[in-house]
Amino acid sequence: MNMWLIVLFSFLLFCDKGFVFGLSSEYDGCNRTDISDFRSEFEVMKGNFHTLLKRVISNENEISDLKNQNNELKNTVRLCSCKIEELNDIIIQNQCNLNETRSQFNQELLILRSDWMNQNKKVFIGFSAYMSEDFVEDHSKSLTKGDTIIFDKTETNSDNVYKTATGVFTAPSSGMYAFTWTLCVDSRINDGGYGEFETELVVDGLICGTLHADTETQAQDACSTGFIIKYVRKSGKVYLRNSGDHQGSFLSKDSQTRTTFSGWKLN
Numbered sequence: 001m002n003m004w005l006i007v008l009f010s011f012l013l014f015c016d017k018g019f020v021f022g023l024s025s026e027y028d029g030c031n032r033t034d035i036s037d038f039r040s041e042f043e044v045m046k047g048n049f050h051t052l053l054k055r056v057i058s059n060e061n062e063i064s065d066l067k068n069q070n071n072e073l074k075n076t077v078r079l080c081s082c083k084i085e086e087l088n089d090i091i092i093q094n095q096c097n098l099n100e101t102r103s104q105f106n107q108e109l110l111i112l113r114s115d116w117m118n119q120n121k122k123v124f125i126g127f128s129a130y131m132s133e134d135f136v137e138d139h140s141k142s143l144t145k146g147d148t149i150i151f152d153k154t155e156t157n158s159d160n161v162y163k164t165a166t167g168v169f170t171a172p173s174s175g176m177y178a179f180t181w182t183l184c185v186d187s188r189i190n191d192g193g194y195g196e197f198e199t200e201l202v203v204d205g206l207i208c209g210t211l212h213a214d215t216e217t218q219a220q221d222a223c224s225t226g227f228i229i230k231y232v233r234k235s236g237k238v239y240l241r242n243s244g245d246h247q248g249s250f251l252s253k254d255s256q257t258r259t260t261f262s263g264w265k266l267n
Contacts, residue, residue: 125172126264127162128155131252136259140249149199149240151261162263168239169263171232179230179263181240183213184223186251194218195248201228204236210243221251229266238263 129151131139139150150167162169171177185195194215201209211226232238240261252259 123158124264125158125161126262127157127169128260128262129153129157129162129164130155130258130260131250133253136250136252140246143242143246145242145244147242149242149261151259162261166239168237171234171236171238171265173265174232174234174236176266177230177232177238177263178227178266179209179238179261180225180227181211181261182223182225182259183211184221184251184257184259185213185215185248186221187215187218187248195220195222195251197242197246197250198244199226199240200243201226201238201240203230203232203238215248221257223251223257 130153131151132153135152139152143149148167150164151162152164154162154164159172161172179201181199181201183197183199185197187195194217196214197212199211200207201211208230209226209228211224213222213224215222250259251257
């Protein structure tokens with residue numbers, strides 16, 4: 001476009017010179033005032049042309065600058081688009097990580113809740129044992145001072161804490177325990193018609209309770225009951241033992257009464 005403007009400007013200048021010279025030689029008698037006015041107008045037109053030319057050049061420069069800015073903006077937009085895609089990928093990855101973390105947290109929370117409930121739920125610990133009718137007489141006769149008294153049957157025995165073979169209760173955990181035992185004695189003619197037993201409750205080798213049952217009258221039966229509350233450590237041993245010479249035998253019959261030994265954890 002600049003080249004065409006230069007050509008046009010040269011053409012007008014040429015026409016100006018040629019036209020003026022032609023008028024001066026061919027029409028020498030014409031009105032010089034009109035020619036002067038025409039030249040003035042032409043000079044104004046030339047000035048306007050120069051002004052327009054400068055504006056065109058300036059506009060072209062501005063257009064070129066705008067094109068450069070537009071290209072820069074396109075590059076910026078392209079870079080921003082790439083960054084946005086990268087951010088979207090990061091967001092998606094973070095969301096996956098968050099979901100995985102949330103899932104792991106929920107699983108760990110369930111495990112912790114289950115462990116807490118298992119630790120805090122009250123699990124019954126206890127036993128209730130007795131001497132069976134077929135066992136009581138022979139066992140009574142075999143007892144000497146210091147022997148462990150055995151109860152061969154159980155009504156309740158959580159986790160087999162009481163051993164019917166040895167007569168010993170083993171505490172599965174530390175805590176406060178309650179123990180009770182009932183001794184019933186039966187008189188026998190060959191023992192002078194009296195029944196009498198003395199017992200001790202032993203906790204970890206220490207005597208913590210005693211009980212004495214005595215008919216006092218011939219051909220009579222008698223029962224006595226003992227009860228204690230005692231702290232027992234985990235794996236502590238508790239049992240009853242015969243603490244003296246005895247008469248007669250224990251009385252334990254389903255149709256009459258039972259000789260029993262029971263214990264349970266309080267907390």
